[in-house]
Amino acid sequence: MVIIKQLFSTSEVKHYRNTLSNVKWQDGKQSAMGMAADVKSNSQADPADEQVKHLANGLLSRLGQNPEIISAVLPHKIFPPCFNRYVKSETYGFHVDAAIMRIPGTQDVLRSDMSMTLFLSEPEEYEGGELIIATEFGEQKIKLSAGDALVYPSSSLHMVTPVTKGQRLAAICWMQSLVPDASLRQTLYQLDRTIQQMSSQGSAPREQLDSLHHVYHNLIRQYSQF
Secondary structure (H helix, E strand, O other): OEEEOOOOOHHHHHHHHHHHOOOOEEEHHHHOOHHHHHHEEOEEEOOOOHHHHHHHHHHHHHHHHOHHHHHHHOEEEEOOOEEEEEOOOOEEEEEOOOOEEEOOOOOOEEEOOEEEEEEOOOHHHEEEOOEEEEEOOEEEEEOOOOOOEEEEEOOOOEEEOOEEEEOEEEEEEEEEEOOOOHHHHHHHHHHHHHHHHHHHHOOOOHHHHHHHHHHHHHHHHHHOOO
16 A cells, blocks of 8 residues: 555645535446445546546546656556545445446456545544555555545455545546556565665665666566556
């Protein structure tokens, strides 16, 4: 799991929230697949709404520009972001995201390797609504500040606990990585972050950094799949 601090600024979050307050919302079950629909209770902004499309495209652009997301995911395809809303008593029980998703309006399909949640409500604005992710180290409970995002494996069991007060707004999307192997992708992420840290700290000669870059990109070249 990778936390991206302030993927959106305070002013950007405000713009998104103001826009979402004036669009049509529909039952979130419409976008759930298989067993997930049985445990889903929330609302989703109408993806056909032009304002919603504009917000989704803006988020897509930001994802393609964020170096940490690129490093952690190595994205090949990204499913258009969806915007969801939880109010009192709404929840999304434990589920796994669909492995294969058809990109709306196209014949293309996407393998969901990584999921992302962008929080658009401040933690103090609602009670409950934590994102719970089951990991090999136990359940992780996440509730981030507005503008922060969490990237995590789509293969993990996860849920949103019932909201007991207030309103929880978020954006979600799914990404197919160029490197399908999760353990290799994690290793590449750690290697890239180490290179970036060494470069910014000036703690290694240029020749060593070039050598590490050489290894990093050749690994991607060897294991990436289109």
